[in-house]
Amino acid sequence: MDLNRLTHLQALEAESIEILREVAASFERPVMMYSIGKDSSVLLHLARKAFYPSKIPFPLLHVDTTFKFAEMIAFRDKTAEEYGFDLITHTNQDGVRDGINPFDHGSSRYTDIMKTAALRQALTAGQYDAAIGGARRDEEKSRAKERVFSHRNASHAWDPKNQRPELWRTFNTRLNPGESMRVFPISNWTELDVWTYIYSEQIPIVPLYFARPRPVVERSGTLIMVDDERLPLNPGETPREEVVRFRTLGCYPLTGAIRSDAADLPSIIMEMQASRTSEREGRLIDSDSVGSMEKKKQEGYF
Amino acid sequence: MSAVPATANNDLDLWLAQQTEKSLLRFLTCGSVDDGKSTLIGRLLYDSQLILDDQLASLKKESHNRTVGDEGIDFSLLVDGLVAEREQGITIDVAYRFFSTDKRKFIVADTPGHEQYTRNMATGASNAELALVLIDARKGVLTQTRRHSFILSLIGVKHVVLVVNKIDLVDYDQEVFDRIVADYRAFAAPLGFKTLAAVPVSALRGDNILRPSENTPWYDGDALVPYLETVDVAEDRTVQKFRFPVQWVNRPNLDFRGFSGTVASGAVKVGDEVLIASSRKPAVISRIVTMDGDLDRAIAGQAVTLVLDREVDISRGDVLTHPGETPDYSTQVQARIVWMNEEPAYPGRSYLLKIGAQTVPATITDLKFRTNVNTLEQTAATKIDLNEVATVTLATDKPIAFDPYAVNALTGGFILVDRISNATLGAGTIDFGLRRAQNLTYQSFDVNRTVRAQMKGQTPRILWFTGLSGSGKSSVANILEKRLTAEGKHAYILDGDNVRHGLNKDLGFTEAARVENIRRVAEVARLMADAGLIVLVSFISPFEKERRLAREIAGDIDFTEIYVDTPIEVCEARDPKGLYKRARAGEIKNFTGIDSPFEPPTNPELVLHGAEAEPLALADQLHGFLKL
Ligand SMILES: Nc1nc2c(ncn2[C@@H]2O[C@H](COP(=O)(O)OP(=O)(O)OP(=O)(O)O)[C@@H](O)[C@H]2O)c(=O)[nH]1
Numbered sequence: 001m002d003l004n005r006l007t008h009l010q011a012l013e014a015e016s017i018e019i020l021r022e023v024a025a026s027f028e029r030p031v032m033m034y035s036i037g038k039d040s041s042v043l044l045h046l047a048r049k050a051f052y053p054s055k056i057p058f059p060l061l062h063v064d065t066t067f068k069f070a071e072m073i074a075f076r077d078k079t080a081e082e083y084g085f086d087l088i089t090h091t092n093q094d095g096v097r098d099g100i101n102p103f104d105h106g107s108s109r110y111t112d113i114m115k116t117a118a119l120r121q122a123l124t125a126g127q128y129d130a131a132i133g134g135a136r137r138d139e140e141k142s143r144a145k146e147r148v149f150s151h152r153n154a155s156h157a158w159d160p161k162n163q164r165p166e167l168w169r170t171f172n173t174r175l176n177p178g179e180s181m182r183v184f185p186i187s188n189w190t191e192l193d194v195w196t197y198i199y200s201e202q203i204p205i206v207p208l209y210f211a212r213p214r215p216v217v218e219r220s221g222t223l224i225m226v227d228d229e230r231l232p233l234n235p236g237e238t239p240r241e242e243v244v245r246f247r248t249l250g251c252y253p254l255t256g257a258i259r260s261d262a263a264d265l266p267s268i269i270m271e272m273q274a275s276r277t278s279e280r281e282g283r284l285i286d287s288d289s290v291g292s293m294e295k296k297k298q299e300g301y302f
Numbered sequence: 303m304s305a306v307p308a309t310a311n312n313d314l315d316l317w318l319a320q321q322t323e324k325s326l327l328r329f330l331t332c333g334s335v336d337d338g339k340s341t342l343i344g345r346l347l348y349d350s351q352l353i354l355d356d357q358l359a360s361l362k363k364e365s366h367n368r369t370v371g372d373e374g375i376d377f378s379l380l381v382d383g384l385v386a387e388r389e390q391g392i393t394i395d396v397a398y399r400f401f402s403t404d405k406r407k408f409i410v411a412d413t414p415g416h417e418q419y420t421r422n423m424a425t426g427a428s429n430a431e432l433a434l435v436l437i438d439a440r441k442g443v444l445t446q447t448r449r450h451s452f453i454l455s456l457i458g459v460k461h462v463v464l465v466v467n468k469i470d471l472v473d474y475d476q477e478v479f480d481r482i483v484a485d486y487r488a489f490a491a492p493l494g495f496k497t498l499a500a501v502p503v504s505a506l507r508g509d510n511i512l513r514p515s516e517n518t519p520w521y522d523g524d525a526l527v528p529y530l531e532t533v534d535v536a537e538d539r540t541v542q543k544f545r546f547p548v549q550w551v552n553r554p555n556l557d558f559r560g561f562s563g564t565v566a567s568g569a570v571k572v573g574d575e576v577l578i579a580s581s582r583k584p585a586v587i588s589r590i591v592t593m594d595g596d597l598d599r600a601i602a603g604q605a606v607t608l609v610l611d612r613e614v615d616i617s618r619g620d621v622l623t624h625p626g627e628t629p630d631y632s633t634q635v636q637a638r639i640v641w642m643n644e645e646p647a648y649p650g651r652s653y654l655l656k657i658g659a660q661t662v663p664a665t666i667t668d669l670k671f672r673t674n675v676n677t678l679e680q681t682a683a684t685k686i687d688l689n690e691v692a693t694v695t696l697a698t699d700k701p702i703a704f705d706p707y708a709v710n711a712l713t714g715g716f717i718l719v720d721r722i723s724n725a726t727l728g729a730g731t732i733d734f735g736l737r738r739a740q741n742l743t744y745q746s747f748d749v750n751r752t753v754r755a756q757m758k759g760q761t762p763r764i765l766w767f768t769g770l771s772g773s774g775k776s777s778v779a780n781i782l783e784k785r786l787t788a789e790g791k792h793a794y795i796l797d798g799d800n801v802r803h804g805l806n807k808d809l810g811f812t813e814a815a816r817v818e819n820i821r822r823v824a825e826v827a828r829l830m831a832d833a834g835l836i837v838l839v840s841f842i843s844p845f846e847k848e849r850r851l852a853r854e855i856a857g858d859i860d861f862t863e864i865y866v867d868t869p870i871e872v873c874e875a876r877d878p879k880g881l882y883k884r885a886r887a888g889e890i891k892n893f894t895g896i897d898s899p900f901e902p903p904t905n906p907e908l909v910l911h912g913a914e915a916e917p918l919a920l921a922d923q924l925h926g927f928l929k930l
């Protein structure tokens with residue numbers, strides 16, 4: 001190996017660490033979004049590296065919609081205990097009171113209330129001036145357009161037509177009262193980079209990413225896992241065991257599984273190489289309409 | 303399903319190893335509005351089979367009623383991801399896309415052509431190694447093509463591919479291509495690009511993208527992708543001087559105090575002595591800490607935590623360097639600024655300047671000139687408007703550590719931020735420092751010899767060669783000039799012949815004329831040295847009085863008299879220009895050594911014996927003596 005050159009992954013890692021340190025050094029109350037998915041696992045790993053031997057100097061925030069996979073919640077609590085970071089969880093209590101769920105209220109209304117509004121509540125309550133997220137530019141067209149340090153006005157909204165110029169790695173971290181920043185340290189990683197990094201660094205991830213027999217129902221071509229009894233079954237519908245896994249994790253009623261035999265990281269990476277569909281295909285909320293992600297971001301979603 | 307066979311692992315490791323070997327090229331597309339930048343990137347993604355089935359399906363639906371190629375797709379939709387962009391059919395902000403081929407990985411920034419969004423183009427350029435400058439074959443080189451090219455050169459993008467697009471719309475005409483390439487090359491010549499290739503393409507139809515097109519048999523260069531796969535843009539940042547901007551002080555407990563940051567350039571080892579750029583205090587690296595274990599050495603690009611052997615006062619923004627290689631540390635710099643805000647920049651206003659991890663208030667104290675992006679002409683200005691580029695003097699409230707941008711982009715580039723709105727107003731690159739921080743006064747800055755010499759990185763001086771005609775003065779001076787130039791110095795030779803043909807062509811060889819000849823040459827030498835040059839004067843200058851006059855005219859400029867002492871017999875035998883022969887024949891009057899005296903210098907700084915060594919050896923001797 002060339003001693004004077006970093007590998008692609010080493011360079012990506014270093015870039016992300018630099019961004020995380022810039023956040024810690026420049027903001028008064030940063031917070032890191034922890035969604036428990038693979039990107040969050042990478043982000044957490046990078047944050048541990050960035051500040052070692054110090055502890056991560058900001059809390060991790062999980063917005064719990066109450067419909068996350070049970071395995072995700074178990075993984076979250078175990079990870080928090082193992083690494084000893086400061087974990088904050090937030091649920092929109094108004095939504096809970098009104099019994100908001102994806103079945104009766106539709107995916108978009110449910111997401112608005114339990115995810116986007118919940119996030120805004122949590123960020124406002126914590127008076128966080130910077131929220132670090134694990135979004136990547138290769139995920140979606142509007143994310144490909146977003147800055148690493150992405151400015152939000154006092155109502156957490158993104159103005160895509162008027163983003164701050166962002167030159168070199170000289171980030172403008174300054175804010176007016178009430179404004180905040182969303183920061184994306186792994187902007188320049190691809191899905192493949194994330195998986196190869198998880199593999200080479202042996203980063204623990206939620207087992208839902210690995211193929212196992214799981215109870216599913218098939219609805220208009222999408223495999224939904226019956227994670228608990230809250231999922232209403234249609235007349236004549238019975239869950240059946242299939243060997244499936246998830247490429248992306250979210251709320252179980254809104255996340256499609258794929259049929260796959262990939263039960264470990266090497267197989268996942270190989271499978272991904274051969275895949276002809278994007279990871280977001282499994283996310284039911286993004287495909288609602290063209291530009292839906294951009295709209296959500298303008299409303300304060302990540 | 304069962305456990306994956308062991309070979310899957312091995313295959314994967316092999317495959318990963320291959321991926322690791324691939325180099326990464328970061329490039330951007332730029333050029334005028336509607337030249338087809340986004341279409342080209344969409345085409346690249348499509349052709350490298352990066353568009354997955356679900357994306358393709360929704361793309362086809364959306365392409366309805368738009369300009370499409372044979373595939374039925376408007377490729378720009380792949381990159382123009384914002385609703386407003388799709389509605390207006392233009393790009394507003396940079397899109398970053400990722401793709402790879404068997405040979406290389408690519409990160410591409412697709413930037414907007416619209417003048418209003420020039421700042422977003424600059425954003426995309428700042429992290430790129432190469433630029434695709436697109437041109438619509440029907441339109442040729444436009445103002446925005448020139449503006450973007452100028453910004454590329456300002457930001458230091460060294461490699462350019464001129465992509466002459468929509469070649470399908472000019473019937474694949476070679477003449478059109480050749481004319482555009484010639485136009486562009488003429489404009490770009492002063493911009494200093496290291497490589498400049500040109501490719502005729504149709505982004506919409508796919509000509510010359512992946513492979514040479516049958517429609518352009520006259521074009522024998524590489525298709526675009528094969529060119530991008532092989533073009534060499536490597537720059538080894540580890541051989542540069544060590545720069546470590548401290549980003550964050552790492553203090554988990556009382557027993558550990560480290561300095562976290564990314565090595566901007568160079569490399570550092572445990573045991574190295576380092577200096578803090580601001581205080582010049584020394585310390586020794588005792589540990590290089592990472593979560594994966596301590597390192598012996600850290601190189602450019604690595605994010606590490608340095609631990610020093612002693613307690614020194616270091617905070618965020620400090621820069622660690624090796625002794626003898628410290629960056630500039632100053633409160634005044636000359637810089638070039640691209641202005642990115644609707645509200646113009648005015649001299650006298652205070653902004654926040656961020657360079658590396660340092661943030662300080664700064665004021666434009668002098669607006670030297672604006673550069674016209676069309677002609678590259680420099681014009682006087684009282685303000686800098688949106689999207690304009692100007693050269694300014696900046697004064698900072700506190701000294702900053704930096705390098706000239708041309709030497710190190712990571713320690714020489716800065717942004718300017720509004721002190722009230724906190725908006726990013728502009729970006730700049732430092733040309734050089736104007737004043738060392740030692741004298742922190744705020745007088746307005748004068749351009750003087752020191753400043754000009756600093757720009758050139760040399761001490762101006764006059765080297766005065768005296769000796770008979772044919773003694774070897776000019777040969778030695780020529781060799782020395784070449785050597786100085788090779789070393790990056792700026793030198794100029796004033797030779798009896800070239801001056802007598804122009805400036806002094808009214809002067810003959812009477813004694814009065816000879817004195818006037820020397821006086822004029824000495825004055826010119828002084829002006830040139832004042833401009834920062836090393837001036838080599840190669841004149842017979844036979845009289846002691848004239849040489850003394852030359853020395854007096856030089857004043858406080860370092861003046862070195864070099865006597866090339868070659869016996870007249872030797873000079874006459876060489877007679878390179880046949881002058882001795884003509885003087886002996888009486889055709890030339892007042893010829894030094896024949897019918898006019900040569901007064902050997904009594905106190906020259908150096909005597910070179912022209913009969914005893916070759917000019918090359920003499921030039922060596924002189925170079926050593928001068929300690930340049
Ligand atoms: N015939 C032909 N049309 C092209 C070609 N390339 C692009 N176009 C068309 O030119 C128009 C503009 O293309 P874009 O890719 O949006 O141009 P752009 O340079 O990205 O524009 P901005 O980003 O807004 O500056 C579209 O209608 C394209 O279909 C080409 O090679 N041939």
Ligand SMILES: [Mg+2]
Pocket residue numbers: 339340341378382392393412413414415
């Ligand atoms: Mg475009």
